[in-house]
Amino acid sequence: DVKVTQSSRYLVKRTGEKVFLECVQDMDHENMFWYRQDPGLGLRLIYFSYDVKMKEKGDIPEGYSVSREKKERFSLILESASTNQTSMYLCASTQQDPGANVLTFGAGSRLTVL
Amino acid sequence: LAKTTQPISMDSYEGQEVNITCSHNNIATNDYITWYQQFPSQGPRFIIQGYKTKVTNEVASLFIPADRKSSTLSLPRVSLSDTAVYYCLPDTGRRALTFGSGTRLQVQP
Numbered sequence: 288d289v290k291v292t293q294s295s296r297y298l299v300k301r302t303g304e305k306v307f308l309e310c311v312q313d314m315d316h317e318n319m320f321w322y323r324q325d326p327g328l329g330l331r332l333i334y335f336s337y338d339v340k341m342k343e344k345g346d347i348p349e350g351y352s353v354s355r356e357k358k359e360r361f362s363l364i365l366e367s368a369s370t371n372q373t374s375m376y377l378c379a380s381t382q383q384d385p386g387a388n389v390l391t392f393g394a395g396s397r398l399t400v401l
Numbered sequence: 402l403a404k405t406t407q408p409i410s411m412d413s414y415e416g417q418e419v420n421i422t423c424s425h426n427n428i429a430t431n432d433y434i435t436w437y438q439q440f441p442s443q444g445p446r447f448i449i450q451g452y453k454t455k456v457t458n459e460v461a462s463l464f465i466p467a468d469r470k471s472s473t474l475s476l477p478r479v480s481l482s483d484t485a486v487y488y489c490l491p492d493t494g495r496r497a498l499t500f501g502s503g504t505r506l507q508v509q510p
Contacts, residue, residue: 329502392444
């Protein structure tokens with residue numbers, strides 16, 4: 288069964304801490320994505336990557352950075368966590384298939400910043 | 402950029418057919434539309450995808466009218482377990498895959 292695995296389901300951090308959210312996929316997918324989900328706002332795209340060491344900003348990149356050193360791993364970094372970054376974070380991946388992408392999501396990481 | 406509009410919420414009863422419509426623009430003839438289902442505390446999962454007039458699989462149907470300005474997800478005979486949030490995602494070939502706010506479906510007994 289193909290999978291997208293997010294390393295932490297629940298995290299509690301303090302304001303100002305550096306936070307790493309890890310995502311690993313075992314499907315040899317080219318594209319990987321980070322979304323955040325807040326009540327009433329749906330899924331908002333933070334960053335995505337279509338190749339190793341490549342990254343592009345999504346709709347809400349402020350306060351976040353990403354790293355993709357290996358094809359299977361895409362990390363989301365909060366350099367200095369703030370309370371407004373308390374949210375559910377979802378990682379997804381898809382094969383390079385323009386126009387017919389099907390995203391596979393991880394189970395999510397719920398981050399609370401105190 | 403294809404922005405989507407869906408109803409915020411819908412209510413239904415077990416056994417009824419539910420149709421959720423997603424409005425969008427700038428969809429080309431060969432652009433696919435994909436629908437996802439999300440349960441609480443889980444990531445969204447794929448339901449159905451298509452680019453032609455009608456697609457059907459074992460769980461749903463997808464209708465796309467000729468003007469391609471909307472698509473409709475049809476769930477036949479819903480059950481309590483279909484209570485979830487449903488998202489449409491038009492794929493215009495851009496790398497950035499951006500979702501709308503989704504539709505929260507509540508199925509009552």
